[in-house]
Amino acid sequence: MNIPEQVVSFLTSRELKLATAESCTGGLIASNLAGVPGSGACLDVGFVSYSPSGKAGFLGVQRSTMERCGLTSEAVAREMAEGALRQDGCNADIAVSNTGLADSGPNDGAGNEPPPGTQCFAWSFRLRDGNALKTFTETRRFAGDRNDVRSQAALYALSLVAHYFNQLPLAERERHPETAR
Numbered sequence: 001m002n003i004p005e006q007v008v009s010f011l012t013s014r015e016l017k018l019a020t021a022e023s024c025t026g027g028l029i030a031s032n033l034a035g036v037p038g039s040g041a042c043l044d045v046g047f048v049s050y051s052p053s054g055k056a057g058f059l060g061v062q063r064s065t066m067e068r069c070g071l072t073s074e075a076v077a078r079e080m081a082e083g084a085l086r087q088d089g090c091n092a093d094i095a096v097s098n099t100g101l102a103d104s105g106p107n108d109g110a111g112n113e114p115p116p117g118t119q120c121f122a123w124s125f126r127l128r129d130g131n132a133l134k135t136f137t138e139t140r141r142f143a144g145d146r147n148d149v150r151s152q153a154a155l156y157a158l159s160l161v162a163h164y165f166n167q168l169p170l171a172e173r174e175r176h177p178e179t180a181r
Contacts, residue, residue, distance in 0.1 A: 059083030
């Protein structure tokens with residue numbers, strides 16, 4: 001079973017829904033899931049917000065966070081994932097986000113550009129009360145050309161959904177005790 005199939009099986013067995021908030025991967029996380037039969041039971045919504053204005057306007061990422069931390073940062077990834085879960089039409093329990101640099105970008109002149117292949121991720125979980133969120137973040141670097149990096153990042157983001165779910169307290173994992181395994 002491949003990673004997207006594993007994630008669809010994991011989510012559907014627990015009656016959980018996933019949202020994506022993607023920048024560098026440009027929809028590949030959601031697309032990988034959508035390619036699995038039965039994914040409609042667990043894929044709620046996907047946001048692609050490449051530009052700073054898109055991140056701010058659609059996902060609520062604070063402009064001050066982008067300016068202070070940079071677009072390729074765990075802080076921006078966190079706000080993207082949490083922002084996706086806070087959208088009115090989002091019924092997901094989990095949001096996965098990605099922002100990064102697939103290849104060399106414009107130099108800001110201050111040497112602050114992250115190395116090519118740097119990808120920042122966040123996995124955000126809606127907790128029992130429906131309002132509180134628990135978010136995990138990571139930064140990884142992938143090798144290869146632009147599309148290799150994007151593909152690797154999308155699969156990596158999916159590969160840790162169950163891992164971070166299992167980091168939640170037991171009471172949160174058993175939101176659906178009739179199906180939790």
